[in-house]
Amino acid sequence: MISDPGPRLDWIGEGFDPVPAQVRDVVSVLDELGHESVKELFAAYGLRIEESGPTASQRRPSQAPPRSPTAAFISSIGFSSEELCGSILLGLARRVADGTVPIRGGNLADWTSELDNQLLGRFKNRLVRYGIYLEMSVPMAITADMLLAAPPGRIVRHHAFASKCGPLWLRLDLDVNPSLELAAYAAGASEPMLAEGEVLFF
Amino acid sequence: MKRVLIIDDSEIVRQEVQSALGTAGFEVLEAADGGEGLTKIREEPSLAVVLCDVHMPVKTGLDVLEQVRSEGGLSAIPIIMLTTDADPQLMQRARSAGASAWIVKPFKPNLLVSAVQKLAGA
Numbered sequence: 224m225i226s227d228p229g230p231r232l233d234w235i236g237e238g239f240d241p242v243p244a245q246v247r248d249v250v251s252v253l254d255e256l257g258h259e260s261v262k263e264l265f266a267a268y269g270l271r272i273e274e275s276g277p278t279a280s281q282r283r284p285s286q287a288p289p290r291s292p293t294a295a296f297i298s299s300i301g302f303s304s305e306e307l308c309g310s311i312l313l314g315l316a317r318r319v320a321d322g323t324v325p326i327r328g329g330n331l332a333d334w335t336s337e338l339d340n341q342l343l344g345r346f347k348n349r350l351v352r353y354g355i356y357l358e359m360s361v362p363m364a365i366t367a368d369m370l371l372a373a374p375p376g377r378i379v380r381h382h383a384f385a386s387k388c389g390p391l392w393l394r395l396d397l398d399v400n401p402s403l404e405l406a407a408y409a410a411g412a413s414e415p416m417l418a419e420g421e422v423l424f425f
Numbered sequence: 426m427k428r429v430l431i432i433d434d435s436e437i438v439r440q441e442v443q444s445a446l447g448t449a450g451f452e453v454l455e456a457a458d459g460g461e462g463l464t465k466i467r468e469e470p471s472l473a474v475v476l477c478d479v480h481m482p483v484k485t486g487l488d489v490l491e492q493v494r495s496e497g498g499l500s501a502i503p504i505i506m507l508t509t510d511a512d513p514q515l516m517q518r519a520r521s522a523g524a525s526a527w528i529v530k531p532f533k534p535n536l537l538v539s540a541v542q543k544l545a546g547a
Contacts, residue, residue: 267531326440337435340480341530344509351512359480359510361434417511420533422540425520 242378246399253405254380257311257395260345264338265386267419268323275385296320296332298339300362302347304355306403309377309396311346313339316389323388336362342393348416353405427473427545430454432462432489433507434481438530442476442507445534446541459484466493472502473545474525476537479508479515487518494523503544507532 242250258274265272295317301310313335320331323338339362347357382393417423429451431442436457443453454469456462460483466475475493479486486506493499503525506516511529519527525544528537 324437326437326444329437329440333436337437340435341509344511344530347509348511356512356514361480361482416513417516417527417529419529419531420536421529422505422536423516423527424540424543425524425526 243401245401246378246403249399249403249405250378250380250397253307253397253399254395256346256349257380257393258382260342260349261313261382261384261391261393264342264345265323265391268325270319270323270386270388272384272386272391275383275390295366296335296364297366298332298336298362298364300336300339300343301360302343302357303360304357306400307350307355307357308398311339311343312392312394312396313342314392314394316391318389319386319391321388322386332364332366336364339364351416355403355405426450426452428452428454428469428471429474429476429541429545430456430462430465430469430472431476431507432456432459432465432481432486433476433478434458435478438478438507441532441534442537445537449538449542451541451545458482459486459489463489463492466499466502467496470498470502474541475502475504476507476541477504479506479510479519487515487522490519490524491522505540505544507537 262272295315297312297314299310299312302308315335317331320335324331324334343359347359350357378397378399380395384391429446431439431453433439434457439455443455446453454465456465459481462477463484466472477486477489486508490504493502493504505526505528506519506524507528507530509530516527526540528540
């Protein structure tokens with residue numbers, strides 16, 4: 224029983240849906256990379272998460288995006304490159320933040336921002352394998368009852384996840400250059416990267 | 426007691442580093458952005474090691490690194506970049522600018538301590 228479920232958060236608006244045909248394949252890859260990144264991130268902190276609702280690509284345009292009735296901590300962080308820009312938004316139920324924070328009693332809003340930062344790091348590191356190099360901004364944590372509609376022309380992908388600690392949400396806002404072709408770089412996708420926690424001495 | 430500075434805009438990360446290195450016998454100083462970090466390095470030129478995030482407000486970690494390496498009295502302080510980023514271009518820029526090591530978050534406390542001990546000569 225949760226005495227303080229936190230603010231109610233509704234996702235409002237689908238953004239640019241359906242996705243324009245010329246970037247549909249790229250958006251599908253980016254969506255999958257975001258999905259993989261968030262699952263791997265929470266696995267690194269000992270929390271298994273599973274998708275709990277239809278992804279944006281599986282929903283009909285008329286269906287509402289996943290609702291997040293107990294989100295307490297939300298962080299957004301922006302990224303940019305010549306071909307691609309946007310933001311990654313992570314929403315966590317209080318119990319998810321509390322269940323993963325490595326310092327007992329730590330600042331959960333700060334922790335949500337750090338998780339969002341690490342999530343974008345994973346997303347970025349995956350894109351490096353496709354020859355895409357993102358610039359990262361710094362995360363911003365907020366609490367909110369409602370998220371406004373995506374700006375016109377912005378592509379938005381939503382994912383809702385369930386875990387033993389409660390629900391969490393991922394939202395990708397994307398602005399993709401139609402000339403971007405991720406598959407062209409896939410030959411380098413298996414190149415080894417520095418693993419998390421490893422120390423590279425120069 | 427050897428002193429280490431952690432520069433990171435995340436309070437939680439600073440606390441994690443404080444916990445890991447404090448247990449290993451280091452005194453840990455903290456800075457919450459690149460500008461504050463640079464000020465503390467200038468105030469404490471005898472620091473054994475600096476741990477520095479890359480993406481931060483005010484000054485990025487690479488800005489801090491390049492500034493420190495350009496100042497004669499500070500240029501020998503070992504600096505470890507501690508970041509979520511594994512971008513080879515940024516790692517090459519850090520290496521060229523004189524970083525001592527690169528660690529991708531989330532870090533493993535035992536490996537972090539070993540790296541700091543090695544660079545601090547502890």
